Amino acid sequence: MRARNPLRSAGSWVLLLLIVVLVFAPFYWIGSSSFKTPPDVIKYPPSLFPPTWTLQNFQKLFASTDYPSYLTSSLFIALATTLITVTLATLAAYAIYRLEFPGRLTILRLMVGTYVFPSILLLIPLFQVMVQLGLINSLWSLVVANVTFTAPFSVWLMRAFLESIPLELEEAAAIDGAGFFQTLGLVILPLLRPGLATIAIYTFITVWTEFPFASQFIIDDAKRPLPVGLAAIIGQYQIDWGLLAAGAVFMALPVVILFAFVGRYFVEGLTTGALKE
Amino acid sequence: MRWRTSFLAYLLLAPLLIWLAVTIAVPVGYLVYLSFTDMGIFGTSATFSGLENFKDVLRSERFWQAGRNTLVWIVGNGLAQVTLAFAVARLLYRRSALTNFLQVWIILPWVVPGVAAVIIWRWMLSSIGIVNFGLEATRLVDSPVSFFAKPSIAMATTIAINSWRWFPLLAVILLAALRNIPSELREAAMVDGATENQTWWYIVLPLLRPVLYVLGLLGTLWSANIFDVIWLLTKGGPSGGTTTLPVYLYEEAFARFSLGTSAAGSVVMAVFVLGFVMLFLRYGWGRELGGRR
Numbered sequence: 001m002r003a004r005n006p007l008r009s010a011g012s013w014v015l016l017l018l019i020v021v022l023v024f025a026p027f028y029w030i031g032s033s034s035f036k037t038p039p040d041v042i043k044y045p046p047s048l049f050p051p052t053w054t055l056q057n058f059q060k061l062f063a064s065t066d067y068p069s070y071l072t073s074s075l076f077i078a079l080a081t082t083l084i085t086v087t088l089a090t091l092a093a094y095a096i097y098r099l100e101f102p103g104r105l106t107i108l109r110l111m112v113g114t115y116v117f118p119s120i121l122l123l124i125p126l127f128q129v130m131v132q133l134g135l136i137n138s139l140w141s142l143v144v145a146n147v148t149f150t151a152p153f154s155v156w157l158m159r160a161f162l163e164s165i166p167l168e169l170e171e172a173a174a175i176d177g178a179g180f181f182q183t184l185g186l187v188i189l190p191l192l193r194p195g196l197a198t199i200a201i202y203t204f205i206t207v208w209t210e211f212p213f214a215s216q217f218i219i220d221d222a223k224r225p226l227p228v229g230l231a232a233i234i235g236q237y238q239i240d241w242g243l244l245a246a247g248a249v250f251m252a253l254p255v256v257i258l259f260a261f262v263g264r265y266f267v268e269g270l271t272t273g274a275l276k277e
Numbered sequence: 278m279r280w281r282t283s284f285l286a287y288l289l290l291a292p293l294l295i296w297l298a299v300t301i302a303v304p305v306g307y308l309v310y311l312s313f314t315d316m317g318i319f320g321t322s323a324t325f326s327g328l329e330n331f332k333d334v335l336r337s338e339r340f341w342q343a344g345r346n347t348l349v350w351i352v353g354n355g356l357a358q359v360t361l362a363f364a365v366a367r368l369l370y371r372r373s374a375l376t377n378f379l380q381v382w383i384i385l386p387w388v389v390p391g392v393a394a395v396i397i398w399r400w401m402l403s404s405i406g407i408v409n410f411g412l413e414a415t416r417l418v419d420s421p422v423s424f425f426a427k428p429s430i431a432m433a434t435t436i437a438i439n440s441w442r443w444f445p446l447l448a449v450i451l452l453a454a455l456r457n458i459p460s461e462l463r464e465a466a467m468v469d470g471a472t473e474n475q476t477w478w479y480i481v482l483p484l485l486r487p488v489l490y491v492l493g494l495l496g497t498l499w500s501a502n503i504f505d506v507i508w509l510l511t512k513g514g515p516s517g518g519t520t521t522l523p524v525y526l527y528e529e530a531f532a533r534f535s536l537g538t539s540a541a542g543s544v545v546m547a548v549f550v551l552g553f554v555m556l557f558l559r560y561g562w563g564r565e566l567g568g569r570r
Contacts, residue, residue: 016368019361023383023445029407030397044405045414088293095289099282107290114301116494116554118502120523121543124530125304125311148300151293180285209390211505212527227392231509234396241400248396252389259388263381271453275488 027252034058034245041242057246061233064243067250069222070229074254077139077214077225078207081146085203086196089151093158094184115152122148123212130217141217142225146207154199157273161195198269201262208255226251311540318534330541340542342517343525344549347501349432350521354500357440362447367477369452380452384445391442391505398438399510428518431511435519439506443499447492454488455481494557501550522546 033041034057036050061067095101096108126145127136135141165188173183189196214228221229230247259266312330314323334340365383369376386394401408404421412418424434462484463476471479504523507513513520513528520528526546529539 012368015364019365019368020379022441023386026397026401026441027385029401030393033400042405045410046405046407088296091289092293095286099286099289101283101286104286107294111293111297114297116498116550117301117305118498118523118546118550120502120504120526121308121547122301122304123527124536124539124543125307126300128307129300129304144300148297151296155293205388209388209505211391212508212523216531227390227505231392234392234399234509241403244396245400248393251393255388255390256385259382259385263384267381267384267449271450274450274491275454275457 030245030248033241034249036242038240038242041245057242058250060240060243061246061250065229065233065247066222066224067229070224070226071254073139073218073223073229074208074225074227077142077146078204080140080143081150081207082200082203084143084147085150085154086200088147089154089158089199090189090192090196092151093155093162094188096155097159097162111152111155114148115156119149120212123216126213127216136217137219137223139218139223142207142210142214145213145217146203146210149210150199150203150206154203157199157202157270158192158195160273160275161192161198161269165191194265194269195273197262197265198273201258201266202270204258205255308540308543311536312544314537316536318536323537326537330537331545333538334541334545337538339517339520340525340545343520343522346432346517346519347521350436350503351497351500353433353436354440354443355496357436358444358447358496361440361444362451365444365448366451366455369448370455380449384449386442387446392509394438394442395506395509398441402434425511426515428515431515431519435507435510438510439500439503442506443496447496450488450492451485454485458484490557494554497553498550 032048032050035053035055036047037052037054037056040047040051092111096104096111122145130136130141130144133141133144135144169187169191170183173187178186209227210225211227211231214225215231218224218228221232230251233244233247311323313325313327315326315329316323369379369383400406402424403409404423408424409418409421412422413420423430425431458481462480466476466480467473501521502523503521504527507519507521507524508527511519513524522542526539526542529535529542
């Protein structure tokens with residue numbers, strides 16, 4: 001192969017640097033702003049590092065919002081949804097991609113169809129369903145809605161993982177006298193772990209960031225999940241940028257921590273699932 | 278045996294299918310019903326009003342403005358995200374410690390809640406923000422730019438912010454797709470005298486078609502569906518300039534208290550979306566989904 005053009009190689013380094021700045025600089029800037037004192041935040045020209053470090057924005061965040069209860073709500077909704085989605089989607093994906101039965105393709109198409117349906121259109125009628133079920137203002141209303149938005153895509157993501165498990169393994173288990181649920185629990189599920197992790201993280205992140213349904217289904221301020229609870233400070237404290245920055249940092253922090261542990265597996269799993277063939 | 282397999286399959290599918298029936302089929306039915314009534318706020322009485330809502334919606338300038346905005350939104354986001362995603366995927370193609378790190382962490386903007394992204398960018402783009410400082414310091418502008426003041430600028434800004442959130446996801450998927458293509462294919466072509474650019478254009482791009490199909494369909498629907506970032510950045514303003522269809526439907530229902538109109542608008546939007554999906558599937562994507570065991 002011919003030698004690479006040094007000028008072009010320098011050009012791509014510059015381009016890469018620009019994109020890295022575009023992606024990460026906003027996070028640095030909001031983080032550094034959150035540690036500045038109120039006069040330093042609005043100082044112009046702005047200073048790149050906080051001249052004096054302070055935690056007062058975070059103290060104010062905790063004093064003026066119900067951050068701990070928003071966090072609890074978000075965690076509850078995200079964990080419950082993840083548990084239900086992973087269970088339902090795995091069972092359904094096994095049936096669709098592993099078993100032969102009449103109506104398989106129709107059901108698959110319907111499932112994809114539900115994913116394709118714009119979720120915002122369901123906001124009004126689903127509200128009514130929640131009223132009927134007596135779930136308005138209950139965190140369960142959001143669990144119910146979020147499973148609907150995450151399960152169909154999760155089924156589709158599971159395909160590549162299921163197809164990577166040789167059918168012979170199941171046949172061998174059957175010959176050894178294992179029943180279906182034994183095979184599923186002892187042979188399939190352990191091999192599916194990367195897939196299960198992928199859809200679990202996908203679900204968790206989707207739920208963590210969901211806004212429109214959370215903004216309508218929960219009425220009590222204290223029960224609200226994080227994005228909705230903290231969206232209120234945008235309106236109330238329009239120009240208190242230090243406080244808003246602290247809010248953004250504390251909204252992003254939980255998922256960033258999660259991502260630090262599982263990010264690599266998630267990106268691998270997501271691309272495996274999305275790139276079947 | 279066959280019978281038992283089928284029974285087992287239905288048994289495994291039942292929980293999810295019932296769940297989706299309750300949360301999608303029933304609501305959609307109810308939505309269609311609502312679209313033929315004059316209901317204003319939830320729980321108020323509704324009387325049958327025939328096609329009135331549909332007439333209102335189709336005659337309303339706000340609805341068509343929202344429709345046009347949605348098209349601009351989808352095309353703008355598509356162009357910005359595809360360009361950035363391709364650039365990133367190509368730049369990260371060669372494996373190194375740096376690209377391995379970036380391959381995971383570049384997705385960060387997509388992982389944080391839209392509300393956090395909105396706070397970040399409103400702060401950076403404010404009149405005393407870092408972006409205006411940079412523009413003034415380099416003499417590109419004389420006075421601070423108001424990024425949300427005029428409809429067209431507000432739309433461009435909102436598209437840029439939303440693209441910042443979403444392009445990393447596309448980039449990561451494209452990157453994996455690129456790496457899935459055996460490098461021998463390109464090397465062989467280069468031995469035969471193709472230039473590097475030619476190998477990308479004539480070998481890699483055609484092989485990416487299945488992925489691009491999937492991303493084209495999903496990406497368009499993801500974009501069309503975006504609500505939170507627009508609502509929190511601009512509330513659809515100024516003068517409706519960033520009101521896309523989801524924002525319009527939300528506004529009708531929860532700010533103007535006209536559920537009937539919102540429901541009728543939803544039905545019309547669902548028809549548009551369905552039409553788009555059918556067109557897309559016609560052009561050969563259906564097979565990608567089929568799945569064989």
